[in-house]
Amino acid sequence: MTRPPVDEHRIRELARELARVARGPVRIYLTGGSTAVLEGWRDSTIDVDLRFEPESDELMRALPALKDRLGINIELASPPDFIPELPGWRERSPLVLREGSVELHHFDLYSQALSKIERGFELDLGDVRTMIARGSVEPVHLIELFEAIEPELYRYPALDPLAFRRKLDAALE
Numbered sequence: 706m707t708r709p710p711v712d713e714h715r716i717r718e719l720a721r722e723l724a725r726v727a728r729g730p731v732r733i734y735l736t737g738g739s740t741a742v743l744e745g746w747r748d749s750t751i752d753v754d755l756r757f758e759p760e761s762d763e764l765m766r767a768l769p770a771l772k773d774r775l776g777i778n779i780e781l782a783s784p785p786d787f788i789p790e791l792p793g794w795r796e797r798s799p800l801v802l803r804e805g806s807v808e809l810h811h812f813d814l815y816s817q818a819l820s821k822i823e824r825g826f827e828l829d830l831g832d833v834r835t836m837i838a839r840g841s842v843e844p845v846h847l848i849e850l851f852e853a854i855e856p857e858l859y860r861y862p863a864l865d866p867l868a869f870r871r872k873l874d875a876a877l878e
Contacts, residue, residue: 815842
């Protein structure tokens with residue numbers, strides 16, 4: 706089903722609805738286009754990528770109805786689905802809003818940047834350039850974090866470590 710683009714208002718509405726469903730404390734991490742929209746880099750996104758911590762059956766069960774009622778594409782995806790977890794990512798995941806027992810955070814921007822670089826889509830690379838231009842991501846620290854996860858890249862057989870490093874270097878030129 707084709708749904709309209711998702712703007713800031715609709716992302717916040719989704720967060721409020723999830724807060725109504727949550728029975729206990731949960732952190733919801735936004736990633737990808739949702740972060741770009743809430744940070745003002747883009748006006749809209751095609752879907753909302755989420756990660757729950759801890760995983761929450763009640764929130765998972767609520768997603769199909771929320772998708773339909775709000776007309777939002779929702780994906781359960783975050784950078785560790787594509788690259789190893791970066792050290793300290795939780796501490797670098799800024800709070801967006803608190804609603805009831807739910808905390809909505811942006812997933813660590815360094816994790817997002819490396820994941821976007823690895824994917825290599827032009828829209829993603831534009832987001833990385835914006836992160837760097839706004840000072841949200843420092844290139845030297847991005848390289849350090851890449852080097853910290855480099856020994857774990859073998860756990861992601863779809864990744865070619867040398868190609869990933871070349872993409873990182875090219876993105877930072």
